[in-house]
Amino acid sequence: MKTIDELLTDGVAGKRVFVRADLNVPLDGTTITDDGRIRAVLPTVKALADAGARVIVASHLGRPEGAPDPAFSLAPAAARLGELLGAGVAFADDTVGPSAEAVVADLADGQVAVIENLRFNAGETAKNDAERAAFADKLAGLADVYVGDGFGAVHRKHASVFDLPKRLPHYAGYLIATEVGVLRKLTEDVSRPYVVALGGAKVSDKLAVIDQLLGKADRLLIGGGMAYTFLKAQGHEVGISLLQEDQIPAVTEYIERAEENGVELVLPVDVLVSTEFPDLRTKAPTHPTTVAADAIPADQEGLDIGPETRKLYASKLADAATVFWNGPMGVFEHPDYAEGTKAVAQTLLDSPGFTVVGGGDSAAAVRTLGFDENAFGHISTGGGASLEYLEGKTLPGLAALED
Ligand SMILES: Nc1ncnc2c1ncn2[C@@H]1O[C@H](COP(=O)(O)OP(=O)(O)OP(=O)(O)O)[C@@H](O)[C@H]1O
Numbered sequence: 032m033k034t035i036d037e038l039l040t041d042g043v044a045g046k047r048v049f050v051r052a053d054l055n056v057p058l059d060g061t062t063i064t065d066d067g068r069i070r071a072v073l074p075t076v077k078a079l080a081d082a083g084a085r086v087i088v089a090s091h092l093g094r095p096e097g098a099p100d101p102a103f104s105l106a107p108a109a110a111r112l113g114e115l116l117g118a119g120v121a122f123a124d125d126t127v128g129p130s131a132e133a134v135v136a137d138l139a140d141g142q143v144a145v146i147e148n149l150r151f152n153a154g155e156t157a158k159n160d161a162e163r164a165a166f167a168d169k170l171a172g173l174a175d176v177y178v179g180d181g182f183g184a185v186h187r188k189h190a191s192v193f194d195l196p197k198r199l200p201h202y203a204g205y206l207i208a209t210e211v212g213v214l215r216k217l218t219e220d221v222s223r224p225y226v227v228a229l230g231g232a233k234v235s236d237k238l239a240v241i242d243q244l245l246g247k248a249d250r251l252l253i254g255g256g257m258a259y260t261f262l263k264a265q266g267h268e269v270g271i272s273l274l275q276e277d278q279i280p281a282v283t284e285y286i287e288r289a290e291e292n293g294v295e296l297v298l299p300v301d302v303l304v305s306t307e308f309p310d311l312r313t314k315a316p317t318h319p320t321t322v323a324a325d326a327i328p329a330d331q332e333g334l335d336i337g338p339e340t341r342k343l344y345a346s347k348l349a350d351a352a353t354v355f356w357n358g359p360m361g362v363f364e365h366p367d368y369a370e371g372t373k374a375v376a377q378t379l380l381d382s383p384g385f386t387v388v389g390g391g392d393s394a395a396a397v398r399t400l401g402f403d404e405n406a407f408g409h410i411s412t413g414g415g416a417s418l419e420y421l422e423g424k425t426l427p428g429l430a431a432l433e434d
């Protein structure tokens with residue numbers, strides 16, 4: 032993989048450089064609640080601008096339906112990028128239309144522009160190769176060079192991630208280079224005990240990694256929305272908790288294989304439940320109750336691990352030489368359900384081992400709950416991406432940069 036350093040050495044002044052970033056930040060309306068992913072791409076954007084490039088930053092945000100949707104505009108991210116750079120950042124309110132063309136044409140050497148959400152265009156995420164290619168051709172028309180730095184999206188075979196780099200000279204940015212360097216260590220000679228904690232909400236995205244980890248990790252702790260499919264597979268009722276019904280046979284097989292392989296699989300012994308999902312905007316109190324994990328009432332939803340599970344997980348993490356943690360243990364955005372995630376974060380901080388936190392939401396959780404991100408071994412900006420990397424899968428966005 033050629034890196035941005037080679038591009039800078041060759042000289043980039045006056046060139047239009049397309050930076051595929053991952054600015055998929057959590058928003059409360061138009062307020063960014065965690066800007067970690069924007070800060071993560073700053074070294075690349077700054078280095079290019081300082082070298083006189085005309086920098087076009089592009090990203091997806093959320094999962095709009097292939098058409099413009101103001102709720103998913105990148106405008107707040109562009110404004111924040113400008114603040115962090117301490118320089119004006121132009122914003123195009125389309126991706127490949129007249130606004131983008133005009134904004135790019137107006138860029139002077141060393142200036143930065145952000146174009147609107149890539150996913151406002153159906154071609155970005157199209158399964159059909161020709162449809163994606165047609166959109167990638169339009170994106171290629173905006174730039175001379177491609178820099179891939181959206182680590183959080185490299186597992187997506189999307190036009191800006193996979194097809195566009197094939198059309199332009201391409202380089203990996205600093206964020207991708209750093210992320211790959213750290214995660215590679217976890218796939219090679221990992222120090223043991225190697226403990227993996229998985230939680231979060233994107234259950235179907237994450238179950239596949241368990242398959243691979245059963246041959247790699249010494250211990251697997253399951254929390255967050257992921258836990259309920261496991262509890263159900265063990266024959267327990269989970270009320271109205273997040274459940275991936277179609278994955279129960281696979282999870283049952285994982286439970287059996289963990290035993291055969293001597294991998295310690297640890298599930299919650301108690302959980303915090305409520306009759307409804309909390310309001311994350313008002314943060315109104317919900318008065319959760321704690322129940323045993325095998326006794327979740329039919330009308331209740333599990334929203335965090337309980338106090339006994341917090342203690343159990345802390346004890347299972349304490350002696351780890353390497354920890355990979357992906358996915359909050361509960362709905363940490365609401366104070367009633369943040370304790371499980373806090374407990375895991377605190378245990379990792381106290382642990383002498385090498386700790387990697389993966390995932391946009393997990394990283395945001397660590398920061399918004401007040402932890403010092405620099406105290407962890409590495410905080411990855413990619414959730415699904417870091418997991419698929421650990422699975423050993425070929426990631427389209429990395430493969431395209433390697434070509
Ligand atoms: N028990 C639960 N029920 C429902 N949602 C949950 C539960 N536990 C955690 N969550 C939610 O999971 C979300 C984070 O999950 P996600 O899988 O997206 O994490 P991530 O891998 O860190 O992020 P990303 O994939 O965006 O990089 C949070 O918004 C949190 O509220």
Ligand SMILES: O=C(O)[C@H](O)COP(=O)(O)O
Pocket residue numbers: 053055093094183184187391413414415416
């Ligand atoms: O949040 C993420 O994990 C990345 O930005 C990718 O987003 P996606 O899961 O919507 O493709």
